[in-house]
Amino acid sequence: MRFSRLLSTLLxxxxxxxxxxxxxxxxxxxxxxxxxxxxxxNPQVATDGATFNVTRHIYDKLVQFKxxxxxxxxxxxxxxxxxxxxxxxxxxxxxxVQFHETAYFKPSRTLNADDVLxxxxxxRLKDHPYYMVGGGTYEYxxxxxxxxxxxxxxxxxxxxxxxxxxxxxxxxxxxxxMDYASILSAEYADQLLKSKRADYxxxxxxxxxxxFFRSYQKDQLVRLYRHPNYWRAPAKLERLVFSITQxxxxxxxxxxxxxxxxxxxxxxxxxxxxxxxxALKVMEQAGLNVGYLSFNVKKKPFDNVLVRQAIHLALNRQxxxxxxxxxxxxxxxxxxxxxxxxxxxxxxxxxxxxxxAKELLTKAGYPNGFSTTLWTxxxxxxxxxxxxxxxxxxxxxxxxxxxxxxxxxxxxxxYLKKAKEGEHEMLQMGWTGDNGDPDNFLNVLLGCxxxxxxxxxxxxxxxxxxxxxDKARQLSKQSERxxxxxxAQVVFKREAPWVTLAHSKVYRAMxxxxxxxxxxxxxxxxxxxxxxxxxxxxxx
Amino acid sequence: MIKVLLRKLLLLIPTFIGVSFLAFILIRLVPGDxxxxxLGEKGVSKEIYAQMQANLGLDQPFYVQYFKYIxxxxxxxxxxxxxxxxxxxxxxxxxxxxxxxxxxVAMILAVVVGIPLGVIAALRRNTWLDYGLMGTxxxxxxxxxxxxxxxxxxxxxxxxxxxxxxxxxNAMYEIQxxxxxxxxxxxxxxxxxxxxxxxxxxxxxxxxxxxTIPLAVIARxxxxxxxxxxxxxxxxxxxxxxxxxWRVTLVHALRNAFIPVMVVIGLTFGSIITxxxxxxxxxxxxxxxxxxxxxxxxxDYPVIQGGVLLIAGLVVLVNFIVDVVNTMINPxxxxxxx
Numbered sequence: 001m002r003f004s005r006l007l008s009t010l011l012x013x014x015x016x017x018x019x020x021x022x023x024x025x026x027x028x029x030x031x032x033x034x035x036x037x038x039x040x041x042n043p044q045v046a047t048d049g050a051t052f053n054v055t056r057h058i059y060d061k062l063v064q065f066k067x068x069x070x071x072x073x074x075x076x077x078x079x080x081x082x083x084x085x086x087x088x089x090x091x092x093x094x095x096x097v098q099f100h101e102t103a104y105f106k107p108s109r110t111l112n113a114d115d116v117l118x119x120x121x122x123x124r125l126k127d128h129p130y131y132m133v134g135g136g137t138y139e140y141x142x143x144x145x146x147x148x149x150x151x152x153x154x155x156x157x158x159x160x161x162x163x164x165x166x167x168x169x170x171x172x173x174x175x176x177x178m179d180y181a182s183i184l185s186a187e188y189a190d191q192l193l194k195s196k197r198a199d200y201x202x203x204x205x206x207x208x209x210x211x212f213f214r215s216y217q218k219d220q221l222v223r224l225y226r227h228p229n230y231w232r233a234p235a236k237l238e239r240l241v242f243s244i245t246q247x248x249x250x251x252x253x254x255x256x257x258x259x260x261x262x263x264x265x266x267x268x269x270x271x272x273x274x275x276x277x278x279a280l281k282v283m284e285q286a287g288l289n290v291g292y293l294s295f296n297v298k299k300k301p302f303d304n305v306l307v308r309q310a311i312h313l314a315l316n317r318q319x320x321x322x323x324x325x326x327x328x329x330x331x332x333x334x335x336x337x338x339x340x341x342x343x344x345x346x347x348x349x350x351x352x353x354x355x356x357a358k359e360l361l362t363k364a365g366y367p368n369g370f371s372t373t374l375w376t377x378x379x380x381x382x383x384x385x386x387x388x389x390x391x392x393x394x395x396x397x398x399x400x401x402x403x404x405x406x407x408x409x410x411x412x413x414x415y416l417k418k419a420k421e422g423e424h425e426m427l428q429m430g431w432t433g434d435n436g437d438p439d440n441f442l443n444v445l446l447g448c449x450x451x452x453x454x455x456x457x458x459x460x461x462x463x464x465x466x467x468x469x470d471k472a473r474q475l476s477k478q479s480e481r482x483x484x485x486x487x488a489q490v491v492f493k494r495e496a497p498w499v500t501l502a503h504s505k506v507y508r509a510m511x512x513x514x515x516x517x518x519x520x521x522x523x524x525x526x527x528x529x530x531x532x533x534x535x536x537x538x539x540x
Numbered sequence: 541m542i543k544v545l546l547r548k549l550l551l552l553i554p555t556f557i558g559v560s561f562l563a564f565i566l567i568r569l570v571p572g573d574x575x576x577x578x579l580g581e582k583g584v585s586k587e588i589y590a591q592m593q594a595n596l597g598l599d600q601p602f603y604v605q606y607f608k609y610i611x612x613x614x615x616x617x618x619x620x621x622x623x624x625x626x627x628x629x630x631x632x633x634x635x636x637x638x639x640x641x642x643x644x645v646a647m648i649l650a651v652v653v654g655i656p657l658g659v660i661a662a663l664r665r666n667t668w669l670d671y672g673l674m675g676t677x678x679x680x681x682x683x684x685x686x687x688x689x690x691x692x693x694x695x696x697x698x699x700x701x702x703x704x705x706x707x708x709x710n711a712m713y714e715i716q717x718x719x720x721x722x723x724x725x726x727x728x729x730x731x732x733x734x735x736x737x738x739x740x741x742x743x744x745x746x747x748x749x750x751x752t753i754p755l756a757v758i759a760r761x762x763x764x765x766x767x768x769x770x771x772x773x774x775x776x777x778x779x780x781x782x783x784x785x786w787r788v789t790l791v792h793a794l795r796n797a798f799i800p801v802m803v804v805i806g807l808t809f810g811s812i813i814t815x816x817x818x819x820x821x822x823x824x825x826x827x828x829x830x831x832x833x834x835x836x837x838x839x840d841y842p843v844i845q846g847g848v849l850l851i852a853g854l855v856v857l858v859n860f861i862v863d864v865v866n867t868m869i870n871p872x873x874x875x876x877x878x
Contacts, residue, residue: 026712029712031711031712037834039623039624040624040625045625047578047579047580047582134625135595135596135622135625136595137578137592137595137596139578139579139584139592142584142588142592143579143582143583143584143588199625202625203626215714217717217826218631218634218635218826218831219635219826219830219831220707220708220826221711223714241711241712243707243711244826245706245707245824246824247706247824250705250706250824253697253698253704253705253706254704254705254706254707256701257701257704257705259704259707259710259711260711410571411570411572411837412572412577412837413570413571413572413573413576413577413837413839414570414571414572415572416572416576416577416579416580416581417571417572417573417576418571420576420583429581430581431581444582444583450583452585452586453583453584453585454579454583454584454589455581455582455583456583
């Protein structure tokens with residue numbers, strides 16, 4: 001008798017150990033295996049994708065990118081007018097937009113112009129009561145050059161806001177669709193200020209987005225609940241859980257055992273096995289990125305365009321795509337990816353041609369080559385998953401034309417610091433776009449002004465190129481801008497300050513019952529339009 | 541005895557100053573700073589860069605930064621994390637229960653398994669069982685946590701799929717942090733026992749990985765200490781009087797053999813905390829170890845300094861308590877010192 005009771009207890013325990021069977025009764029919850037802990041719950045003070053992936057569900061912006069595209073559509077502003085000189089942007093706000101009602105805040109009014117003013121002035125005005133809350137560093141706002149672009153923001157009436165600019169800035173609308181331009185509640189901010197808890201604005205967020213904040217367990221989970229009064233149709237998911245899992249291989253394991261429904265950024269080597277798994281599916285899309293090899297044109301012999309061209313010819317980039325990216329990328333010929341408008345497909349790329357490379361090198365005065373250093377990326381980035389391996393292949397390619405390249409690397413912070421100070425000769429680098437505008441690549445990475453900022457790693461300042469992109473920045477018609485950018489790409493290719501290496505594809509893996517997901521070209525994840533279907537037979 | 545304790549307490553102050561200075565200087569010797577990490581591939585003008593540095597107080601000379609920091613620490617202010625903008629102490633306490641839970645479970649495992657193994661080995665001295673147990677414990681002792689943890693994951697999580705690979709509990713369960721111990725809090729959740737089993741499955745492998753070395757140490761210590769006691773005259777006379785062997789071992793010998801084992805248990809607790817840093821990064825366990833590791837890669841100076849100082853404080857404190865307890869229970873030590 002006693003034995004059988006013991007046995008049955010054991011059997012029950014055994015069952016409980018292996019099956020989380022009661023999960024089926026829970027509200028419709030999607031568990032998203034995300035890549036890191038958010039550094040904040042306010043996108044204004046953050047720079048990391050892990051934060052934006054959370055806040056994107058909590059906040060809205062005046063204008064937004066269409067789901068899964070780089071196109072701009074109305075957000076909290078229903079429409080906008082731009083003055084003929086491109087200096088005044090007038091936004092008309094949507095009526096009846098409700099803020100989140102949470103355990104810590106009950107809104108008494110809907111969205112109005114004060115919320116817009118608060119959200120921007122906090123980042124803009126040094127005497128604003130919220131400016132120093134959270135350290136006073138608004139890195140995205142600064143790095144998009146907003147302090148030098150926005151002259152003033154005016155409230156015309158409760159539902160109309162005017163942005164007055166110092167100079168015409170064609171990418172301005174796209175800039176406002178970025179995460180740092182999220183709209184917060186001014187009423188909530190006032191309440192916090194009165195109760196001397198101002199810093200909670202970045203910890204317990206209140207927005208207008210499709211989900212509201214429920215709880216955060218550090219380095220473990222972020223829990224969001226559906227916003228029932230969202231100004232668009234309410235989200236299909238009732239709850240959204242971010243299960244913070246830094247290692248891509250661990251995310252894959254959790255996906256297999258149904259501990260999460262969705263895994264971000266799978267490791268390249270796992271993609272085939274994932275696609276073959278009966279319960280999983282994999283989505284892919286061309287990424288908004290470029291991986292490149294930057295020449296420091298301020299150092300000899302890279303100041304010589306013939307040397308740069310010779311190296312471009314000598315590198316077998318297709319081989320890198322096969323071995324380093326495991327074919328999950330395409331060879332790049334322009335500094336912007338093909339998904340961005342104004343991509344110039346007529347540009348002629350340098351083929352892989354060792355003989356011609358040698359010829360050019362001889363012409364440049366280096367018949368026997370030379371010795372130099374090649375810096376290899378110490379971390380796996382979306383635009384280059386394995387810098388070291390690629391560096392070894394490049395080293396072998398360069399040896400064929402007599403160039404002895406020593407491979408150098410540092411840990412990531414050191415690498416960035418030394419590269420920004422121009423200590424390198426050849427450098428592996430890359431970029432993922434912020435707002436889908438060509439200016440965000442061509443100006444940010446290759447403009448003369450970006451040299452002092454440190455993101456023009458080549459130190460390349462070409463008058464012809466710079467004039468073209470400067471002019472394009474001030475025009476507002478996309479077709480006119482595109483022409484100038486196309487021309488700029490021709491100049492870039494001729495002068496070869498970089499070897500354009502690859503545009504890598506972006507992957508997402510999920511369980512088969514996740515539907516409606518679209519890959520965001522900017523690399524983030526958004527679940528507003530996602531649904532879970534038929535979870536029978538799935539332990540989730 | 542109070543004098544002895546006071547002297548020991550005073551000695552802790554230079555220890556802390558040394559630790560704080562090392563943590564402070566070492567992280568600054570490595571190139572790259574927090575602003576650099578925030579920017580990543582991006583660039584900003586020199587003025588904005590300098591302003592961002594000034595906002596973080598990084599523009600001041602090194603010694604000014606250090607003395608300011610020490611001044612704040614003495615007032616109980618460990619600074620503010622650059623990444624999260626929250627007080628370091630608050631961030632520490634939010635994560636510490638996870639580390640403590642892992643440490644306690646690992647320790648329980650080590651004691652509950654280690655002591656009986658040591659007793660068995662001592663009783664079967666110089667038999668194949670003794671050699672087998674002690675050989676295995678030597679292997680356990682020498683195994684790097686990193687490697688051992690990965691092997692456990694490979695076998696039990698990936699191949700057999702018995703246990704999850706990472707985390708503390710299935711993310712579906714909404715568990716309110718009451719004690720911070722998942723094995724306790726989960727019992728209060730709506731799902732009750734199911735959530736508890738989920739938490740148990742999650743902690744099993746990390747606790748085994750972390751508990752293996754202390755387990756081996758405890759088993760070996762129990763064996764040798766017990767053997768030493770067995771050779772004492774009073775044990776011989778107990779045996780001569782015809783007492784049952786289990787009574788001699790469990791009641792009379794083990795009690796005396798336990799004193800050195802207790803000391804070892806206390807001292808290994810320090811190594812459990814440091815071992816937790818490795819274990820946590822392998823099993824994605826959201827405790828202070830993982831937090832510290834992340835703060836190094838993001839150059840979050842205040843977290844690194846504060847975290848190292850707090851951990852050092854904890855280890856020193858545990859050692860101190862062990863010392864005190866040891867002085868109290870061991871008449872020999874007590875007599876000499878007073």
